[in-house]
Amino acid sequence: MCLFPYCSLVLGQLTMASSIVLLLLLIALALLSVSANLVSIDCGSSDSYTDENSIKWVGDDDFVQNGKSQVVQTTNGVSHVMGTLRVFSTRKKNCYSIKAEKGSQFLVRASFYYGNYDKKSAPPSFDLQLDGNYWNTIQTSAEGVVYDEVIYITKGDSIELCLAQTQPNQLPFISAIEIRGLASEMYNHVDSEYAMLLTRRVAYGATEAIRVKSVFQMSKSS
Structure with missing residues (x-):
């Protein structure tokens, strides 16, 4: 029901320019909501x-x-993002804090490329934690990139990714963090109290590596 006199007349007088501006604002808001679910950090x-x-x-x-x-x-031919890293020589545990919507589902990937940054030819081992829980023990390599992934539902309003030193003189480091928001319908058969850890990803029958342009786009089309 119209609450204002002549509202139909007013609506009819909206100019094409006003409509375009409104459309652009809506598109901008939509893009902002997507970008909040797509974070790629070059450590x-x-x-x-x-x-x-x-x-x-x-x-x-x-x-x-x-x-x-x-x-x-x-570099051994690895991507540009692996050219730098952050190493932690103080404290037993150091954490990244990334804002996230509580109760949302995310894929989190952590990547590690040693690249003999310390000129010791001794890639370290250390623990990876997520929101205060043990995730995995990372054994880095002198040859290539080591990475791990997890899919889980956030319990708070941030993702806390931590690296913990477990052995003397083996300093934790990290090269990249990638976070992708997933649609709630994905993996909804899994209890939200549990996380899913990557074991292996295989494209059977493929003759070359397949890259999904965006996990967020994939979740929308699933």
């Missing part, structure tokens, strides 16, 4: 850039309060 870097896969990366200064940035000595 040890202060720069923001877009890589060859059209992924926008940001530095990690706003997500962590400790650690030291380092540059790897060898």
Whole structure:
């Protein structure tokens, strides 16, 4: 029911320009809501850039309060994002804090590329924790990138990803953190109290690696 006199006349007088402005505002709001679910952090870097896969990366200064940035000595053909890392030489546990909507489902990927950054040729081992819970023990490699993934539903309003030193002289470090929001319908058969850890990802019958452009887009179309 119309609450104002002549409202039909007023609505009819909306100009095309006003309609376009309104549409653009709605699109902008939609894009903002998507970007909040897409976070790619280049650990040890202060720069923001877009890589060859059209992924926008940001530095990690706003997500962590400790650690030291380092540059790897060898690249072995890995991507640009693996060229820097953040190493933690103080405290037994250091954490990244990333804002997230409580009760939402996320895929979290942590990547580690040693690259002989300390010139010791001794890749370390340490524990990875998520929101205060043990996630996995990471054994880094002198050869290539090591990564781990988890899918879980947040209990608070942030994702707390922590690295814990477990052995003397083996300093935790991290190269990249990627977070992707997933639609609530995905994996809804799994109890929300449990997390799903990556075991293996295989494209049977494929002859080359397959890249999904966006996990968020994939979740929307599933």
